[in-house]
Amino acid sequence: MSRRSLVALGIITITGALAVAQAPAAGGGQRAGGTPPPMKNLQVLPKDTPQPQVVAMMRAFNAALGVNCDHCHVWTKPGAPTNDMASDEKAAKLVAREMMRMTNDVNTRLAAAIKKPADQIAKVECATCHRGAAIPVLPPPAPAANAPAAAPAK
Secondary structure (H helix, E strand, C coil): CHHHHHHHHHHHHEEEEEECCCCCCCCCCCCCCCCCCCCCCCCCCCCCCCCHHHHHHHHHHHHHHCCHHHCCEECCCCCCCCCCCCCCHHHHHHHHHHHHHHHHHHHHHHHHHCCCHHHCCCCCCHHHHCCCCCCCCCCCCCCCCCCCCCCCCC
């Protein structure tokens, strides 16, 4: 596994572990023996990423963007046979992949440029910009350096 993939996987895993989300439906598609089926259509994450790790990452995305599974996936309800997590039908899923690649790239280049231990470098995550909104809300622009001071509120 490449260093870039490891960094991304670590960031997303930590974020997922910290996210508060709804528990999956009981028996959520597990095969005999208790092992979940392999994930399908992983294009940014390593193909062998375990299902519980992917689910934790998706929950982190949900929390960071203030969305639910149906934002990116063909999703009806927990455990529904009509759910199609592997489908690329929704544009938001394709955008999410590009955003994952972008944050991986930023974090990899930042780590290389700063040359500090990983625990001393802030990482860019979905919540860094999104802060609970699917479309990031930008703060108002700062006043110009030579602009007059605003009158005090009454």
